[in-house]
Amino acid sequence: xxxxxxxxxxxxxxxxxxxxxxxxxxxxxxxxxxxxxxxxxxxxxxxxxxxxxxxxxxxxxxxxxxxxxxxxxxxxxxxxxxxxxxxxxxxxxxxxxxxxxxxxxxxxxxxxxxxxxxxxxxxxxxxxxxxxxxxxxxxxxxxxxxxxxxxxxxxxxxxxxxxxxxxxxxxxxxxxxxxxxxxxxxxxxxxxxxxxxxxxxxxxxxxxxxx
Amino acid sequence: xxxxxxxxxxxxxxxxxxxxxxxxxxxxxxxxxxxxxxxxxxxxxxxxxxxxxxxxxxxxxxxxxxxxxxxxxxxxxxxxxxxxxxxxxxxxxxxxxxxxxxxxxx
Numbered sequence: 583x584x585x586x587x588x589x590x591x592x593x594x595x596x597x598x599x600x601x602x603x604x605x606x607x608x609x610x611x612x613x614x615x616x617x618x619x620x621x622x623x624x625x626x627x628x629x630x631x632x633x634x635x636x637x638x639x640x641x642x643x644x645x646x647x648x649x650x651x652x653x654x655x656x657x658x659x660x661x662x663x664x665x666x667x668x669x670x671x672x673x674x675x676x677x678x679x680x681x682x683x684x685x686x687x688x689x690x691x692x693x694x695x696x697x698x699x700x701x702x703x704x705x706x707x708x709x710x711x712x713x714x715x716x717x718x719x720x721x722x723x724x725x726x727x728x729x730x731x732x733x734x735x736x737x738x739x740x741x742x743x744x745x746x747x748x749x750x751x752x753x754x755x756x757x758x759x760x761x762x763x764x765x766x767x768x769x770x771x772x773x774x775x776x777x778x779x780x781x782x783x784x785x786x787x788x789x790x791x792x793x
Numbered sequence: 794x795x796x797x798x799x800x801x802x803x804x805x806x807x808x809x810x811x812x813x814x815x816x817x818x819x820x821x822x823x824x825x826x827x828x829x830x831x832x833x834x835x836x837x838x839x840x841x842x843x844x845x846x847x848x849x850x851x852x853x854x855x856x857x858x859x860x861x862x863x864x865x866x867x868x869x870x871x872x873x874x875x876x877x878x879x880x881x882x883x884x885x886x887x888x889x890x891x892x893x894x895x896x897x898x899x
Contacts (some may be wrong), residue, residue, distance in 0.1 A: 589805060596813055603820060604823060604829075616832045626843055630806070632850075636859055639865075641836075642865055654876045654880060658880065660824055677822075681822060682815050686815035698857050707857070710856065721855050744870035751874070
């Protein structure tokens with residue numbers, strides 16, 4: 583019963599936030615509605631007794647990813663309201679709503695037809711079973727660092743590639759500009775020649791003195 | 794009370810997951826601001842995460858939760874690279890929408 587009420591609270595939070603993300607005119611408001619949705623998903627994870635994931639959801643998603651969104655919004659200064667009435671592609675919105683609704687209808691039909699739920703067989707390994715008595719973190723840790731160790735290493739590589747890609751993409755100078763900066767020609771050195779030595783007239787006066 | 798007799802089974806979670814996914818997909822198609830489009834992709838990923846955990850709980854297996862963990866990492870990388878692209882495009886054109894990216898040529 584309590585589980586049920588928590589589920590419907592979480593679902594209401596999630597869906598209200600999701601609709602807010604889509605319809606908010608201001609990008610900052612969309613980001614804040616996104617935080618609401620992510621916290622609702624964390625509530626749903628708690629209902630399903632995935633406590634570690636609920637914590638990770640809040641720390642990584644709401645605490646890091648949305649902050650990156652807000653940083654970019656701040657950096658670009660695009661926090662002004664967007665006119666949602668502008669429609670450069672005729673009929674884009676009705677078509678999008680129809681497509682989204684049909685996607686939803688298809689998914690829900692599949693769920694309701696498949697009344698027997700997940701038909702696969704869970705692993706017989708007691709270490710992987712959710713009711714084996716050890717804590718959530720210990721279970722995920724044991725499986726992640728044994729069975730999924732290679733995949734875990736690959737995510738490390740993926741993160742590194744992502745960071746390098748972000749640095750390369752947002753670098754402000756092209757490599758040609760950097761070479762220009764290194765060239766000594768751009769440095770304005772004071773001349774060591776006597777005053778007026780490089781003037782055109784100076785050469786003339788020297789020749790006149792010789793004659 | 795009727796609610797007390799109902800067990801909270803996986804179809805509830807799957808319908809919620811479908812709702813969240815469809816909302817994200819619709820937003821992705823409607824919105825033209827690339828930042829909001831990325832947020833809608835996050836909504837879709839979260840919808841999938843809910844069903845991963847529901848299936849994992851159904852099968853009494855930790856694999857669903859492990860999948861969510863990997864989705865989370867991929868989502869983080871996707872956001873970092875995607876927002877770097879948005880910043881790079883905005884340097885050239887200050888009020889770029891997703892439609893303007895079609896002007897790019899290799």
